[in-house]
Structure formats: structure tokens, C-alpha cells
Amino acid sequence: MxxxxxxxxxxxxxxxxxxxxxxxxxxxxxxxxxxxxxxxxxxxxxxxxxxxxxxxxxxxxxxxxxxxxxxxxxxxxxxxxxxxxxxxxxxxxxxxxxxxxxxxxxxxxxxxxxxxxxxxxxxxxxxxxxxxxxxxxxxxxxxxxLHPLTAEQIKETLQRALHDQERGLGKYRVIMDEKALNHLAQASGGDVRSSLNALELAVLSTPPNEEGDILISREIAEECLQKKSFSHDKDGDAHYDVLSAFQKSIRGSDANAALHYLARLIEAGDLPSISRRLLVIAYEDVGLASPQAGQRTLAAIQTAEKIGFPEARIPLAAAVIELCLSPKSNSAIQAIDAALADIRAGKSGDVPDHLKDAHYKGAKELGRGVSYQYPHDFDNGWVKQQYLPNALKYKRYYEPKNTGKFEQSLSTIYEKIEKSK
Missing domain, CATH: 3.40.50.300 (P-loop containing nucleotide triphosphate hydrolases)
Structure with missing residues (x-):
């Protein structure tokens, strides 16, 4: 059959x-x-x-x-x-x-x-x-x-199978515990085929009682549905959807959503993807708003790698919660991407002569490094001089964000230097 x-x-x-x-x-x-x-x-x-x-x-x-x-x-x-x-x-x-x-x-x-x-x-x-x-x-x-079926839709399918005399299990006198039906509907992760297969196994493997009724309890349903409520293919499209949702939840400071997606990745045993993504988030999304978060994230990952699952979930969860609730700044990635965009568009220009290498014979005759001023010879270790090529003399790549005390202090120094140019 x-x-x-x-x-x-x-x-x-x-x-x-x-x-x-x-x-x-x-x-x-x-x-x-x-x-x-x-x-x-x-x-x-x-x-x-x-x-x-x-x-x-x-x-x-x-x-x-x-x-x-x-x-x-x-x-x-x-x-x-x-x-x-x-x-x-x-x-x-x-x-x-x-x-x-x-x-x-x-x-x-x-x-x-x-x-x-x-x-x-x-x-x-x-x-x-x-x-x-x-x-x-x-x-x-x-x-x-196509989308996974909801638990209610799977439940409807199971009930249809239980009562169908021609193709289903209608010829059996099945008494289904409501908790058993709910388990089959909910624990298959939207996979209706698995739910139907588990239902059939439960009915066919359970002997009838003296009255001829087949009683299906929650325990029987759990035994017959030997399937996690969540499936994850590390090479599949859904894997990258989960990683994307994981990062966006942390970026959006939603700790509960981030922990949910972390749990999915942990259940898949995918520590390498978790580690890589957390390090990216620490510097891409938290960045200069809280630089110490990157160091602590790395420490949490190293701890997780040493102790392995299931205990690895603990330092990973701590890192996720900290990253979620840290101030956020993407100023560093925006700055380097803006600089790269200029380079790729051909906007570079010649290095100013006073910054060129002067450590070879004849460099002075070529005007290399002649007018360079050594900042350490000046008060506060700073002196006004041009560093960018002439074509980009007044270009600003870094735009500070006031989302953390650290970057606010950087911003004060940065703006003072920029105004003196």
C-alpha cells in the first residue's frame, strides 16, 4: 500500500x-x-x-x-x-x-x-x-x-486523512488525543508529509483496545514524529536567510529576535557561520560606537570554540545580547567604502612630494620628503600639513556618529583637525 x-x-x-x-x-x-x-x-x-x-x-x-x-x-x-x-x-x-x-x-x-x-x-x-x-x-x-503550511493547515490535513474512508484512515476507529494532534501539526516545521507519515505510523503501530479503538496519545505522536521542528541546510538558500535575519536583528537592537535566530544556527551546529557573522557585526554595525564590543565578541567566540556545544551557547548568547544593546555606528565601514569608491572611480592623484619615500640616495635632489614636518617634534604631536593628494585635498570620508562616548570623543578631535586645514 x-x-x-x-x-x-x-x-x-x-x-x-x-x-x-x-x-x-x-x-x-x-x-x-x-x-x-x-x-x-x-x-x-x-x-x-x-x-x-x-x-x-x-x-x-x-x-x-x-x-x-x-x-x-x-x-x-x-x-x-x-x-x-x-x-x-x-x-x-x-x-x-x-x-x-x-x-x-x-x-x-x-x-x-x-x-x-x-x-x-x-x-x-x-x-x-x-x-x-x-x-x-x-x-x-x-x-x-511556496510557503510552509501553518499548524492549523496541517491539522486540517490530518483531520481530513483521519476521516477519509477511501484514501485515508477512515476505516480505523482512531481516537486522537488533542495534544497528539497538535504535536503532529506543530512539531513538523511546516512539513505536512512528515506529519501524515507520522500519523499513519501511529495508527498502524498502535494495537486497538478491547473495544476496537486505537488510542493515540501525545507520547505515541512524539515517538512517531522522529523529526525536529526545525530543519536547516547549511548550503541552502534558507541558511543565508537566517544569517541575514540574525545580523539585521542585532543591527536593529532586537535581542529576542537575535536570540531566536542564534538558536536556529546553534540547532544546526553551525558555529563557524555564527562566529564569522558576530565578528562582522561587531565591527560593521557596532563599530566605533563601542570598540570594546569587538574584543569581547572575539573572546566569546574563542571560548565557544574551546568548550564546544552545548555549553558554547552561553558565551555566544552573551555576545549577541551585548551587540544588540550596544550603541550602533557604521561610520567606519561607510568611510572605507567611500574611499574605495573614489579609488575605483579613478580619483586618486599623486602622493604629495613631502610624504614620498626619502630613504634612498638622490631623494633630496628629487624633492622627496624635503618639506615633511615630523609631528612628534611639535606640541600635542600634531602639525598642520597636507596629507591627501591635491585632487582630493579637502575630501572627507569619515563622518562621525554621536552614538557612543568613544566615537563622540573621536569626533571632537577629528572636527578640530578638519577645521584647521
């Missing part, structure tokens, strides 16, 4: 739960099906959220032939069979799983059939298509992002 998740796949667009932004009334895929004007598309999102279900529902709603292949395991011969069927019937809907792994030979074979509309491609991928899919395929497809 096929798995429950397979049996419960929606047969029509109307049966789909979730993804209302695509299949809801008046939305794009619903309109395409209603008008019988399908175009090739790429569906992307995390595993188990309905990519294959939407593809099969589209086929069921349009009555076109529906075939499923995998871009890795299916060969060119498999695609030739689909193409031959398309020539005979006029149109075939092809669900191509892992479409981002499509090699050039298979791609070149498919492209003419996509062009003439004989094959409507529905590519499924967990990778961001703008990063992972060949432009030749991507340009011929609509791109739709």
Missing part, C-alpha cells in the same frame, strides 16, 4: 490546503487552470509543503496526462518517452523534481518541447531558482515560491 502522504495528495485545485497566494480564488495558478492556459513553472520551497501536490492537482483539474521524473535519477530515455507521449496526445504535464540538477543534455532535449508547448514543465526544487537553475530553463518558466 502506498504511504498516506501519497494517497492524500489533492486530486484537484479545490482540494489543496494552504498556498492560497497561488491557488486561492482569483490567484494565478487557479486562473491558469480555469482558463486552461497553463505555462511552465518552477515551484520552490522547503521539503514536504506541497510542490508535488500542486502539480498533481493541476493535472487532475485539467485532465492532461501527468508524468513525474527526477532530474538526477531519470535519464534522457525517460524524457524521450514523455516527449513521444506529448506528440501523440498534444500535451503532457511533466513534474520534474530537483529541477536545479538538470544537466545540459537533458535541458537541451526539453527546451524545444517547452517552446512549442507540448510539454508543460512543473519544476520542483528546494533551492532558490534565481541562484540554482540554469537561465535557459528559468526564462521559460513562471517562478512561484
Amino acid at each position: 502506498k504511504p498516506l502522504a501519497f494517497r492524500m495528495r489533492p486530486r484537484t485545485i479545490e482540494e489543496i490546503i494552504g498556498q492560497s497566494h497561488l491557488v486561492g480564488e482569483g490567484k494565478i495558478i487557479r486562473r491558469m487552470v480555469a482558463a486552461k492556459q497553463l505555462s511552465s513553472m518552477i515551484l520552490y520551497g522547503p521539503p514536504g509543503i506541497g510542490k508535488t501536490s500542486i502539480a498533481s492537482a493541476i493535472a487532475g483539474s485539467t485532465q492532461y496526462a501527468f508524468r513525474t521524473l527526477n532530474a538526477v535519477t531519470s535519464n534522457k530515455k525517460d524524457m524521450e518517452i514523455v516527449a513521444a507521449e506529448a506528440k501523440m496526445s498534444g500535451k503532457v504535464i511533466l513534474l520534474l523534481d530537483e529541477v536545479h540538477r538538470l544537466d545540459k543534455a537533458k535541458q537541451d532535449f526539453l527546451l524545444p518541447f517547452l517552446e512549442n508547448g507540448m510539454i508543460t514543465l512543473i519544476g520542483a526544487t528546494t533551492s532558490n531558482p534565481y541562484h540554482a537553475i540554469n537561465p535557459a530553463i528559468r526564462s521559460r518558466c513562471q517562478i512561484f515560491e
Whole structure:
């Protein structure tokens, strides 16, 4: 018997739960099906959220032939069979799983059939298509992002499976504890396939009582859903989304959000990414507003690396909270980026003669370093003289921010020097 998740796949667009932004009334895929004007598309999102279900529902709603292949395991011969069927019937809907792994030979074979509309491609991928899919395929497809189902939507799916006599578990006398149902709905991280598989395992592995009822408790549900409520692919698109949210939460001084994203990275065991990002934040976002935060962040990271997980979470959390609640200044990064922009735009100019190297025979005759004034020979270690090339003589790259006592003191000295030029 096929798995429950397979049996419960929606047969029509109307049966789909979730993804209302695509299949809801008046939305794009619903309109395409209603008008019988399908175009090739790429569906992307995390595993188990309905990519294959939407593809099969589209086929069921349009009555076109529906075939499923995998871009890795299916060969060119498999695609030739689909193409031959398309020539005979006029149109075939092809669900191509892992479409981002499509090699050039298979791609070149498919492209003419996509062009003439004989094959409507529905590519499924967990990778961001703008990063992972060949432009030749991507340009011929609509791109739709799918979202993880909410706990309520998964709960609705589970209840539908429990009561479905034909495809689901309706023939069993299942009494489901509400806490068990909630656990299956909440602890799968939006992966409805995992929830359905766990439900089926719970029902089939639990012997009925004397009355013939199958009682599913929370404990049974937990045993059957051997899956963390969070999944993380260190090489995937979601990894960089979490890192981005992590840095932006610290930049925005939201300690609770930052700790949430830190927890996700810790759960993935990704200490290198955490360490690198925290050091970047310490100097990019906190910067001169609190320079000591960078030193303490480095110390926290070194401690975390020495003690390892799970204890490493403690110094990392301390560093995150400090960075969140420290004053923020990006003046250093803005200053160096402005200087780099001038260099890359060809704005440089010759080094003033009095600053040029004078440590060689004949330098004096060339006027190198002749009029240079040594600041340590003057009171307060400073003397007025030009350092920038003539073309940039009055250029300001550093613009202080008054977000911390340290940078405020730097600003006072800086402005005094700048006014004396």
C-alpha cells in the first residue's frame, strides 16, 4: 500500500490546503487552470509543503496526462518517452523534481518541447531558482515560491486523512488525543508529509483496545514524529536567510529576535557561520560606537570554540545580547567604502612630494620628503600639513556618529583637525 502522504495528495485545485497566494480564488495558478492556459513553472520551497501536490492537482483539474521524473535519477530515455507521449496526445504535464540538477543534455532535449508547448514543465526544487537553475530553463518558466503550511493547515490535513474512508484512515476507529494532534501539526516545521507519515505510523503501530479503538496519545505522536521542528541546510538558500535575519536583528537592537535566530544556527551546529557573522557585526554595525564590543565578541567566540556545544551557547548568547544593546555606528565601514569608491572611480592623484619615500640616495635632489614636518617634534604631536593628494585635498570620508562616548570623543578631535586645514 502506498504511504498516506501519497494517497492524500489533492486530486484537484479545490482540494489543496494552504498556498492560497497561488491557488486561492482569483490567484494565478487557479486562473491558469480555469482558463486552461497553463505555462511552465518552477515551484520552490522547503521539503514536504506541497510542490508535488500542486502539480498533481493541476493535472487532475485539467485532465492532461501527468508524468513525474527526477532530474538526477531519470535519464534522457525517460524524457524521450514523455516527449513521444506529448506528440501523440498534444500535451503532457511533466513534474520534474530537483529541477536545479538538470544537466545540459537533458535541458537541451526539453527546451524545444517547452517552446512549442507540448510539454508543460512543473519544476520542483528546494533551492532558490534565481541562484540554482540554469537561465535557459528559468526564462521559460513562471517562478512561484511556496510557503510552509501553518499548524492549523496541517491539522486540517490530518483531520481530513483521519476521516477519509477511501484514501485515508477512515476505516480505523482512531481516537486522537488533542495534544497528539497538535504535536503532529506543530512539531513538523511546516512539513505536512512528515506529519501524515507520522500519523499513519501511529495508527498502524498502535494495537486497538478491547473495544476496537486505537488510542493515540501525545507520547505515541512524539515517538512517531522522529523529526525536529526545525530543519536547516547549511548550503541552502534558507541558511543565508537566517544569517541575514540574525545580523539585521542585532543591527536593529532586537535581542529576542537575535536570540531566536542564534538558536536556529546553534540547532544546526553551525558555529563557524555564527562566529564569522558576530565578528562582522561587531565591527560593521557596532563599530566605533563601542570598540570594546569587538574584543569581547572575539573572546566569546574563542571560548565557544574551546568548550564546544552545548555549553558554547552561553558565551555566544552573551555576545549577541551585548551587540544588540550596544550603541550602533557604521561610520567606519561607510568611510572605507567611500574611499574605495573614489579609488575605483579613478580619483586618486599623486602622493604629495613631502610624504614620498626619502630613504634612498638622490631623494633630496628629487624633492622627496624635503618639506615633511615630523609631528612628534611639535606640541600635542600634531602639525598642520597636507596629507591627501591635491585632487582630493579637502575630501572627507569619515563622518562621525554621536552614538557612543568613544566615537563622540573621536569626533571632537577629528572636527578640530578638519577645521584647521
